[in-house]
Amino acid sequence: MNKQRQIEILSKLISIRSVNDHEAEVADYIASLFEPYKDKGVQIERVTYAPGRDSLVVTIGKGDRILGFSGHEDVVDPGDLEAWDSDPFKAVIKDGKLYGRGATDMKSxxxxxxxxxxxxxxxxxxxxxxxxFATVGEETGEYGAAQLTKEGYVDGVDGMMIAEPGDSMGEVGFTSKGIVDYIVTSIGKGAHSSQPEKGINAIDHLIDFANEVKPVMAKFDKVDPVLGKLTHVQSLFNGGEQINSVPAKAVIKGNIRTIPEYPNKVIFDALEGLVNKLNKKSGYDLSIAYSFPEEAMPGDANSPFIKLIKKVHDEMFDKPLVASGQSGASDGSEFLHAKGDFSIALLGPGNDTSHQSNEYVDVDVYHQSVDFYKQLAQEFFNQ
Structure with missing residues (x-):
């Protein structure tokens, strides 16, 4: 495929406003690209997550071994349009860079x-x-990848390449932190502030949780040699109705970035243990919930798959490939639950402009990445 056609395909993907939704339009377009090859045995499967939200599984070729390629169809909101130099949903090329929402993360x-x-x-x-595997909902919880994994589409793969931004094809991720977003709700009893003894202060009880959860999380002090330590941030706190009332409800939200040494179940047990302990006190009514938790993705920089990726990369690019850990979660956190023994790698043409205004991808790197994926596939099956 010539380079102009490659730009046209990326530009079309960017023009589809799949901001945390409407991924079915992306799936429609991708399917249309593969439809002409159905006589060559191409299989196209749509997997609906919700109305207007379709993941896509396209299978080409035959054989016992399976190489997986993956990318997510959604993008984040462009934010303040005044901060953009051009329409975020119209690809613009300037000085060797193609600009647009998703140019880096990760429609390129x-x-x-x-x-x-x-x-x-x-x-x-x-x-x-x-x-x-073209997935929905990666930016808000990896639930497209979770659905594909749960329904067995990923079972049996022998290697999974997720084309997430990799420092302009210079850095391959082989392990990543997981995520536990927790929401603790405290229910009290409203009363006039002049008679607080008639109420139950939900904020006071939630503050107890906020204070006591810190030393609980601090006990998880192992250090992963690549990813570092588990981190915990209390990020949102809301409570009360008005200044002259005893608050009847309060909510705190926290974000924990986990490491492979601590499976999410261990974290859940610790958080729920604290909630249960506090609820034994008179008047306390705390509950906890989680929002799309993701396991940390373990990996080995010396696995055969990562070694192959480095070999192919270093034959095609001037600078050697760096293998690293990722602080953010990806669809790999869900794919790792599929049946089979396989490695997952994250490497794509994007850069560090993800989620920013004037997001871009280097045009030459984008073209090079196409050749890289083709060569990787060839050498994967030659092993």
Whole structure:
């Protein structure tokens, strides 16, 4: 595929306003690119998460081994449009950079793996069975990847390449932190502030939780050699109705970034243990819930898959590939639950402008990434 057509495909993906929704439009477009190759055995499967929100699984080639390529279809909100130099949903090329929402995170990576697969089909050069997993909802909880994993679509893969931004194809992620977002609600009893003895102060009880959870989390003090320590931040606190009333309800939200040494179940047990302890006190009524928790993704920088990626990369790029850990979660946190023994890697053409105004991808790196994914597939099946 010539470079102009590669730009057209990325530009079309950027033009689709899949801001935390409407991924079905992205799935429609991707499906349309593969439809002409159905006579070559291409399988296209739509997996609906919710109305207007479709993940897509595209399978090409045959064989016992399976190479997975993955990218998410959604993007974050562009934010303040005045902070952009151009329309965030219209790709603009300037000084060798293509600008637009999703240019880095991660429609350039998604486009690159799609184009690599299309080139293989066009040239009758599909080296084995390859599956594309285009997912919904990565930015708000990885629930497209979770659905695909739960329903068995990912079972049996032998390697998974997620085309997340990788410092312009210079850094491959092989392990990442997990996420536990917790919400603790305190229920009290409203009363006039002049007669507080008639009420139960929900804020007071929630403050007890806020103070006591810190030393509980501090006990998780192991240090991962790549990812570092578990982190905990109390990030939101809301309570009360008005200044002259005893607050009847208060809510605190916290964010924990976990490491493989501490599975999420261990964290859940610690948090729920504290809630249960406080609820034994008179008048306390605390409850806890979680918002799309993600396990930390373990990995090995010396696994055969990562070694292969580094070999292919270093044959094609001037600077050697750096293997690193990722502080943020990705669809890999869900894919790791699929049946099978396989490595997951994160490497794509994007850079550190994710979620920012004037997000961009380097055009030359984008084109190079297409060639990289094709060569990776060829060498993966030659092993």
């Amino acid at each position: 990576g998604l486009a690159a793996v799609i184009i690599a697969m299309l080139d293989m089909l066009e040239n009758d050069a599909v080296p084995g069975k390859i599956k594309l």
